[in-house]
Amino acid sequence: MQTEATTSRHDGPADSSRRSAPRVETADASLSVDVKLVPSPRGCPPGKLGFGRVFTDHIFQMDWGGEGGQKWHAPRIVPWSQLSLEPSAAVLHYAQSIFEGLKAFRGADGKLRTFRPERHAARFYRSAERICMPPVPPEQFIAAVDKLVRIEEAWVPTAPGASLYIRPTMIATEGFLGVRPAQAYTFFVIVGPVDAYYAEGFGPVRIWVEQTQVRAAPGGLGEAKTGANYAASLQAAEFAKKKGYAQVLWLDAVERRYVEEVGTMNFFVRIGDEVITPPLEGTILPGVTRESIIALLRERGVTMTERRITIDEIRAAHAAGTLREVFGTGTAAVVSPVGALGFADGDLQIGDGQPGEFARLLHDEIVAIQRLETPDRFGWTHDVP
Numbered sequence: 001m002q003t004e005a006t007t008s009r010h011d012g013p014a015d016s017s018r019r020s021a022p023r024v025e026t027a028d029a030s031l032s033v034d035v036k037l038v039p040s041p042r043g044c045p046p047g048k049l050g051f052g053r054v055f056t057d058h059i060f061q062m063d064w065g066g067e068g069g070q071k072w073h074a075p076r077i078v079p080w081s082q083l084s085l086e087p088s089a090a091v092l093h094y095a096q097s098i099f100e101g102l103k104a105f106r107g108a109d110g111k112l113r114t115f116r117p118e119r120h121a122a123r124f125y126r127s128a129e130r131i132c133m134p135p136v137p138p139e140q141f142i143a144a145v146d147k148l149v150r151i152e153e154a155w156v157p158t159a160p161g162a163s164l165y166i167r168p169t170m171i172a173t174e175g176f177l178g179v180r181p182a183q184a185y186t187f188f189v190i191v192g193p194v195d196a197y198y199a200e201g202f203g204p205v206r207i208w209v210e211q212t213q214v215r216a217a218p219g220g221l222g223e224a225k226t227g228a229n230y231a232a233s234l235q236a237a238e239f240a241k242k243k244g245y246a247q248v249l250w251l252d253a254v255e256r257r258y259v260e261e262v263g264t265m266n267f268f269v270r271i272g273d274e275v276i277t278p279p280l281e282g283t284i285l286p287g288v289t290r291e292s293i294i295a296l297l298r299e300r301g302v303t304m305t306e307r308r309i310t311i312d313e314i315r316a317a318h319a320a321g322t323l324r325e326v327f328g329t330g331t332a333a334v335v336s337p338v339g340a341l342g343f344a345d346g347d348l349q350i351g352d353g354q355p356g357e358f359a360r361l362l363h364d365e366i367v368a369i370q371r372l373e374t375p376d377r378f379g380w381t382h383d384v385p
């Protein structure tokens, strides 16, 4: 029987006919990395880590363009240092910048693993294509992450809820102010130990339903992990914080009715016996945690639907007493329960102030798989060589 390999727009490196980015060199899949270590490496500091403040001793870096030619070259792991950029570098002016966020864990068996790195590599590839950057071949992305994580293994925290956060990033480095794709890029990976993303930890957060600003419009950058998307989200989030909310609920840009994302996370709502998440139609980030949550719910036999849902439907479910829980999902927080949705005419309370049943269960299940405290029947974990 012949099987046809279908690649959905969210599944991996995309249709090359739509690509205007420079051509990718994929010939050198193995990554022979030049390693220069610091003389006295440190290790994970004791105490509270927070998120995104503590970084390790080294960074991975490689370049595209310039004297090394139009291919990825000079992969290296070097002591942590500042990046040196021309003030005219394209990233500083036209925001040609993409990133990923994934995590490494020390398993219950002592082994070092990352979670679904191939999904992050594939999304990074698509983000690069979307803003005309030279994609990093997925096998090189994974090899770079593996090598850096292995070198920094003394930094992988073991406390419950903690992990080594990995931030692969690509920026346009060419010094040129003409508006076109740059001709030089740097891909780098930094890592740092983290614990809970939100100060509230796993406590339910209050979310403001944003009616004025939008995160992404059809045809825009919404499904790519570009720095520009996050810049666009800041002002609404700041307004929400001033009103006492942790983040905003984003509605669609056209009708301002359909729920899209919550803060920097994908959105899930449980109404009656159905769990609903908005479909990936271009304006929503295809979250790796989102994908994992859908699989876990379907494994449990829960009716898990990817469909558009309006904010009015959610209000109506609340009025009818069928709104059971709302939660966000993302790599950083894993699952974050929502305790209230804020509107100009007041808050809509969700549940009893405690994390909802599915939010708790799904959070614990993903964390357990990541550490292999429960069997990884989906093949999501990757052993770091």
Ligand code: COI
Residues within 6 Å of the ligand: 101, 264, 265, 329, 330, 331, 332, 333, 334
């Ligand atoms: C995630 O949780 O996946 C995110 O993207 C949040 C990160 C930007 C801090």
